[in-house]
Amino acid sequence: MSLDLAAVRYRYAGSSSVALGPVDLRVEPGMVVGVAGANESGKTTLCLVAAGMAPGVIGGRIEGSIVVDGVDAATLRPHELAQRCGLLFQRAATQLTHTTATVFEEVAFGPCNLSLAADEVVERVWWALGALGIEALAPREPTRLSGGQGQLVALASVLALRPKYLILDEPTSELDPAGTALVADALVRAARETGAGILLVEHKTDVLARIADEMVVLDRGSVAMRGPVADILGDVRLADLGVEAPAKVRLARDLQAAGADFTAELASALG
């Protein structure tokens, strides 16, 4: 059981250059795999490809293979793939259907399209809204939410599909610190309790430090670094790849650069 990308390369329709690849990647159930990298290093493309959106929906050319729980993703029909790999777009506006009048209906849209019984749809919608602490938004108009609220609703609509693999493109980018922590906790619960495998693109390395098990760093479309999250986030090469070290690592280095060893003080202050 796993989501496996093997020697995957992808180019967008009409583009002569390879946007992604070669990439080899495995996401196992219950595991959070973080993805970091500079602007335009291929993070969003990786999400689109791993979820079957590229080339499935937007065209382009792919090489290599994507296998979901032993099945070649290219042979799955859209509704089959949607139950296996749920994709959260970087922009909430891309995710939202723009056809529903309330947040409740918006989150119900996906489950309804899976032909689930009404009771189960309702249960899943409240569960997804509850997981993100946004039950109060249920009667609101999806297009009249703040940026961060829209992002939470978009994520709820993906969670409600209960896919085996969650592919999330910067799910906390528009969220306040408490919202970011809430989403991080919800993702950990999704992984640990329901066994979802999560591919998480995130610029906030503090979030990755907290919840990811492994991570990869992309550079110009290829995997530049991979390994256990603590090893990668402590690696000095991160800065050259346009990735900010987590605050604790950064502070420790700042203090070292100041010419004195404050390791003990910092450790006692930050635990």
Place this chain on the structure above:
Amino acid sequence: MSAATAARTTAAPTIEFEGVSFAYPDGTQALDGLDLRIEPGETVAIVGQNGSGKSTLVKHLNGLLRPTAGRVLMDGEDVRAVHVARLAARVGLAFQNPDRQLCAGSVKAEIEFGPRNLGIRGAELDERVKAALDAVGLAGEVDTNPYDMGYSRRKLLAIASVLAMLTPILILDEPTTGQDARGVARVGSVVAAAAAAGRTVIAVSHDMRFAAECFGRVVVMRDGSVALDGAPAEVFAEPHWPELRAANLEPPLPAVAGARLGLGSTPTDATLVAALVELAPERG
């Protein structure tokens, strides 16, 4: 930016919100009796939880929204009485979502759009485009179609297109969203350069580090009004943490470290390092 261009930026007006309330048509009360005064040349980060009214607040400054109660004044003049075109020459707003803003077929045309509408042509237009592109690091992308660029660079382009208008007030709504470390540093230098040119800079942000390091003043919003207001060292000082947390915010990590070590308020890496070095000079 040349001295000549800089000189043409008119002085920034004083901004006053007087008991401003705003309700969206669906009844959502986004601003609730908000009072706020921003002096010319200030750099102000507006932070607060999702849905606390931050974007709504800044949209009142360029005429996109008009208060349902209270007044917004610029140099004492009610903005309701000011034509939107005149406001546009004074207030540049880079939207949270760049795709609501970008409209041209090339990066150059996109950046020219704003200043052209202000009547700028010829050498000055070219100079403004170049300066704006340099400021956000997109100098090599003049002929690129904006929609061939990734989100992070579209966001930088939206900022550049507003920079080129050289408005005395510059507003950036969530400018660091989706940016990598270098992108955040670029946005920080844009803020510093605009402030050095005497422009008022207002940014909405969820990035506490960005707010603490790049702005002279931090305004915390909660439920449509101002909960905290002051310099980063004041707002992020330990006594305010309960209020920050009530607004869904967290103090920056150096502030937490500094407080636990009894160093006072150290909201940035630099202030924490300075305080520690001072504490233990014999080891330095």
